[in-house]
Amino acid sequence: MTSLDEARSLLREFPVVDGHNDLPYALREQVRYDLDARDIATHQNAHLHTDIPRLREGGVGAQYWSVYVRSDLPGAVPATLEQIDCVRQLIARYPADLRAALTAADMEAARAEGRIASLMGAEGGHSIDNSLGTLRGLYELGVRYMTLTHNDNNDWADSATDEPNVGGLSAFGREVVREMNRLGMLVDLSHVAATTMRAALDTSTAPVIFSHSSSRAVCDHPRNIPDDVLERLSGNGGMAMVTFVPKFVLQAAVDWTAAADDNMRAHGFHHLDTTEDAMKIHRAFEESHPRPIATTATVADHLDHMREVAGIDHLGIGGDYDGTAFTPDGLSDVSGYPNLVAELLDRGWSRSDLAKLTWQNAVRVLGAAEDVARDLQETRGPSNATISDLDG
Amino acid sequence: MADLQHDIHTTTEVGREDCLPDDPFPVESGAAFLERAHALLEAHPVADGYSGLPRALAPLPWYDLELGEAAVDTDVPRLREGHVGALFWSLQVPERERGERAVGATLEQLDLVRRVVEAHPEGLRLVRTAGQVIDARNCGRVAVVLGPASAAALDDSLGILRVLQSLGLRVLSLAGAAWAGEKGLTRFGEEVVREMNRLGVLADLSGAPEATLARVLALSKTPVLCTRSAAAAVHPHPANLSDDLLARLGEQRGVCMVPLAAEQTGPSVPDVADHLDHVRVVAGPECVALSGTYDSGVAHPRDLADTSRYPHLIAELLRRGWSETELSQLTWGNVQRALRSADFTARATQRRRESTPPRPADAEA
Numbered sequence: 001m002t003s004l005d006e007a008r009s010l011l012r013e014f015p016v017v018d019g020h021n022d023l024p025y026a027l028r029e030q031v032r033y034d035l036d037a038r039d040i041a042t043h044q045n046a047h048l049h050t051d052i053p054r055l056r057e058g059g060v061g062a063q064y065w066s067v068y069v070r071s072d073l074p075g076a077v078p079a080t081l082e083q084i085d086c087v088r089q090l091i092a093r094y095p096a097d098l099r100a101a102l103t104a105a106d107m108e109a110a111r112a113e114g115r116i117a118s119l120m121g122a123e124g125g126h127s128i129d130n131s132l133g134t135l136r137g138l139y140e141l142g143v144r145y146m147t148l149t150h151n152d153n154n155d156w157a158d159s160a161t162d163e164p165n166v167g168g169l170s171a172f173g174r175e176v177v178r179e180m181n182r183l184g185m186l187v188d189l190s191h192v193a194a195t196t197m198r199a200a201l202d203t204s205t206a207p208v209i210f211s212h213s214s215s216r217a218v219c220d221h222p223r224n225i226p227d228d229v230l231e232r233l234s235g236n237g238g239m240a241m242v243t244f245v246p247k248f249v250l251q252a253a254v255d256w257t258a259a260a261d262d263n264m265r266a267h268g269f270h271h272l273d274t275t276e277d278a279m280k281i282h283r284a285f286e287e288s289h290p291r292p293i294a295t296t297a298t299v300a301d302h303l304d305h306m307r308e309v310a311g312i313d314h315l316g317i318g319g320d321y322d323g324t325a326f327t328p329d330g331l332s333d334v335s336g337y338p339n340l341v342a343e344l345l346d347r348g349w350s351r352s353d354l355a356k357l358t359w360q361n362a363v364r365v366l367g368a369a370e371d372v373a374r375d376l377q378e379t380r381g382p383s384n385a386t387i388s389d390l391d392g
Numbered sequence: 393m394a395d396l397q398h399d400i401h402t403t404t405e406v407g408r409e410d411c412l413p414d415d416p417f418p419v420e421s422g423a424a425f426l427e428r429a430h431a432l433l434e435a436h437p438v439a440d441g442y443s444g445l446p447r448a449l450a451p452l453p454w455y456d457l458e459l460g461e462a463a464v465d466t467d468v469p470r471l472r473e474g475h476v477g478a479l480f481w482s483l484q485v486p487e488r489e490r491g492e493r494a495v496g497a498t499l500e501q502l503d504l505v506r507r508v509v510e511a512h513p514e515g516l517r518l519v520r521t522a523g524q525v526i527d528a529r530n531c532g533r534v535a536v537v538l539g540p541a542s543a544a545a546l547d548d549s550l551g552i553l554r555v556l557q558s559l560g561l562r563v564l565s566l567a568g569a570a571w572a573g574e575k576g577l578t579r580f581g582e583e584v585v586r587e588m589n590r591l592g593v594l595a596d597l598s599g600a601p602e603a604t605l606a607r608v609l610a611l612s613k614t615p616v617l618c619t620r621s622a623a624a625a626v627h628p629h630p631a632n633l634s635d636d637l638l639a640r641l642g643e644q645r646g647v648c649m650v651p652l653a654a655e656q657t658g659p660s661v662p663d664v665a666d667h668l669d670h671v672r673v674v675a676g677p678e679c680v681a682l683s684g685t686y687d688s689g690v691a692h693p694r695d696l697a698d699t700s701r702y703p704h705l706i707a708e709l710l711r712r713g714w715s716e717t718e719l720s721q722l723t724w725g726n727v728q729r730a731l732r733s734a735d736f737t738a739r740a741t742q743r744r745r746e747s748t749p750p751r752p753a754d755a756e757a
Contacts (some may be wrong), residue, residue, distance in 0.1 A: 078547035085554050
């Protein structure tokens, strides 16, 4: 039996829980949620990283669908609700393959039925517009994690990719974390500044997650997790879900991206500009500087290191498919997970280690958050704090 | 039209044999009418179409509706005294919170309602369907129905309508929406009404332009509500309905919920009764109901200062010869019918109609 065969057999028993997939946002941007125009029951290779046939091929058993909306535009709350509606429409359209999941027990039930447990995660605290009532509304609607920031700071938490502002979490930010604990919504520390990671770990009484982040020691990028934070996961009980995004995981790609951005700015464009003139400059740069290619082994290098620092019980996978333009060789879309598992088998990971990585840790973490919530609700009611109360 | 049978209890112990409700020469004193009103409401409680309680409670640092709360017009003891069996809680947001802030503000109101109801489990129960209203009543709880919410809460998105419905929203006001203006509904507005029918969200047309009201009456597969409208022929007011509209509302079997708001009805109990008499005649006895409008910032007619005062209004109507059947429709039956019909229409529609994208490209016109 090849390692790929063994990987597939392992995934049949312990499928992948993926921490982050941006299909809903891709459907918004590409077809304004016209789900007929992207029937994911059929191959959508030309448009998307994700469809049901490839999720099946990839051995995915549970997916946190991101209900991401941009943080640099107003109207985050309505846009987030539309993303939630999109996930629900997908679940309603493909009932043989997708199953709504709100709890760890739902995840196990989906696995037993052979359906893909569909959970939701909100990517950025801007989605609650500084309101704990809105946070509770999102929980009520099924959102089971919230990333505290996206690429920009919000009023109460610092992002990894913005200037330091509140120095981690403000008093209101800590109250958001406590209220998430009380609800049973996982605190997601991808995208946040290291100061925010540490403040959240200091505050949270429930396990935290990184829905799509890798190791900063392996590849120095602010989106990755420093070792001192990874070390704290065993005490906290949470998990880091390794991401595949080449410009975060491969040092050569990090450097290349920085050079490409500098080149854009040198030509007077914003580095994210996608207008025709800007893209012309970008293409010329790419022709003279070939884009470095990440591979399955690049991601496995991160997992090897993260395992050493955080421990096998604190790892998972968060591909960020349909949220990134480029993907590593061997992990080009959601059908690729078996390649990663095969690579890890070749590196000597045991079947029981891999079962933890793909399935068991993520189910345990959500269940633990539910337990904490049940306990907290015995002694604490909903928080009415406002940002002006706490942060002045 | 999905008009279903509704269960009106016809108890016989209410009227005295020597004074039938239709007796043109009642010999009873005021106290006797009041006593009969209590007995009648015992059997047929009030379904109150509009309460501003969520917004009235929001700024209060603490409150206790179970024991009685002087800061508001509504609390459990007074609801019981007034025989209120069901209460529609408005989620409408103030003008300054229109625009994209309206969605978050509506979520916050939903959260507040949930917290208030959870904090008063002996008195209140959050319900969605007509059947759950009955269950709540059988358990001795006041049924809390969610809505009307502002049209602005949709941010022009059918997806958000679906999400709010999943949180329990049952009534949406169409007043003030860009897609429901002076010229009637836009194509997107028509999609909204169809999706509301599919979801079982009732349309509230109080305050909506006449052309919109007319179009929704024609389009909606289930009766509509006017949660705060009295008769313009009795007392002119922009939110009151002309006889023509009342008649058309009656044809559609919609429900005109007369507000206990002095500005719209006049300042006395007989003034309110005049409106109810008029709407009963013009729209029909199955198309008239009550809307307390308590805690919404309006002035109430004398003797109708809070939610405990409904028996005084019913006593006046008894005095005017309303039959028990008519009164039971007024206080309870008509609203139940509208809810039940919306439930039925939703079930029937979901079989044949799938949900559409939140902002359909072909409905932008």
